[in-house]
Amino acid sequence: MTHDPGETGRYASPPCLAGEVAPDYFDPLAVDPGQARDVARWRRAERARLRAARQAQSLEMRRTVAQALCGHLRDLLASRFERARGRVFSAYWPIKGEPDLRPLMAELHAAGVIVALPVVEVKAAPLIFRRWTPETRMARGDWNIPVPPPGADPLAPDISLAPLMGWDAAGYRLGYGGGYFDRTLAARRPRPFTIGIGLQAARLATIYPQPHDIPLDTILTEAGVQFPKESRR
Numbered sequence: 666m667t668h669d670p671g672e673t674g675r676y677a678s679p680p681c682l683a684g685e686v687a688p689d690y691f692d693p694l695a696v697d698p699g700q701a702r703d704v705a706r707w708r709r710a711e712r713a714r715l716r717a718a719r720q721a722q723s724l725e726m727r728r729t730v731a732q733a734l735c736g737h738l739r740d741l742l743a744s745r746f747e748r749a750r751g752r753v754f755s756a757y758w759p760i761k762g763e764p765d766l767r768p769l770m771a772e773l774h775a776a777g778v779i780v781a782l783p784v785v786e787v788k789a790a791p792l793i794f795r796r797w798t799p800e801t802r803m804a805r806g807d808w809n810i811p812v813p814p815p816g817a818d819p820l821a822p823d824i825s826l827a828p829l830m831g832w833d834a835a836g837y838r839l840g841y842g843g844g845y846f847d848r849t850l851a852a853r854r855p856r857p858f859t860i861g862i863g864l865q866a867a868r869l870a871t872i873y874p875q876p877h878d879i880p881l882d883t884i885l886t887e888a889g890v891q892f893p894k895e896s897r898r
């Protein structure tokens with residue numbers, strides 16, 4: 666299609682709209698690069714601190730935490746999703762001291778839930794999800810995370826677990842710094858109902874949310890539902 670500039674022979678605006686922005690205009694959504702760098706540096710330090718604290722937990726403590734989390738998750742799926750039968754539920758294969766919810770994955774599978782696991786297929790891109798059953802022979806994925814092999818069915822989760830390094834009371838998460846969950850949530854339509862799973866001790870006053878950070882639908886710790894809080898619902 667050819668462009669008709671109209672009778673005046675001029676475009677309504679110059680090709681670059683910057684010419685129309687008042688020099689003193691303040692864009693509240695713009696990221697200040699200095700501040701973004703400070704937040705990134707702070708997040709790296711917090712991830713290292715939280716990771717060390719998590720690794721220092723005794724095996725006994727980890728077992729207790731994981732059992733409590735499985736209980737809260739079971740309750741949530743029962744009360745909000747009719748136990749998720751026939752729904753696609755993505756979990757995670759625990760690494761680096763993450764709570765081990767694999768017994769619940771097997772239990773849900775046996776109860777008719779379609780269980781999936783996240784896979785980094787392409788670096789710095791959204792995650793994909795592959796079907797998992799107790800018979801699945803895991804392969805080695807990116808970062809050495811065990812994943813269902815390429816032949817496993819690709820699935821779109823209805824409900825998705827997001828393991829947390831840190832979390833805040835506004836529903837934001839701090840992960841390992843790859844930005845994978847944020848990219849995945851930004852790309853998925855419909856967006857899965859996303860459940861953050863973390864330790865109560867990993868609560869931060871704020872994660873200093875940046876424009877790319879997407880809040881979770883709910884956050885569970887061993888102490889129960891932390892977000893949204895009952896009184897605010």
Ligand SMILES: Nc1nc2c(c(=O)[nH]1)N(C=O)[C@@H](CNc1ccc(C(=O)N[C@@H](CCC(=O)O)C(=O)O)cc1)CN2
Pocket residue numbers: 757758759760763783784785792807808810828840841842843844845846
């Ligand atoms: N158990 C489990 N599985 C999971 C996740 C998870 O958090 N837990 N993920 C949740 O997302 C995805 C994998 N996440 C990843 C996150 C970061 C890097 C990574 O390469 N990190 C770099 C630092 C990146 C940076 O700082 O820019 C590194 O540590 O060297 C790899 C995978 C999918 N599977």
Ligand SMILES: Nc1ncnc2c1ncn2[C@@H]1O[C@H](COP(=O)(O)OP(=O)(O)OP(=O)(O)O)[C@@H](O)[C@H]1O
Pocket residue numbers: 708838839840841842843844845846847848851877878
């Ligand atoms: N939707 C997106 N599109 C492109 N890049 C993104 C998006 N979301 C996040 N990122 C990039 O990922 C980087 C890391 O993000 P962030 O610090 O939030 O990671 P994280 O949530 O802790 O990591 P992960 O989800 O992998 O556990 C950001 O600096 C950002 O550049």
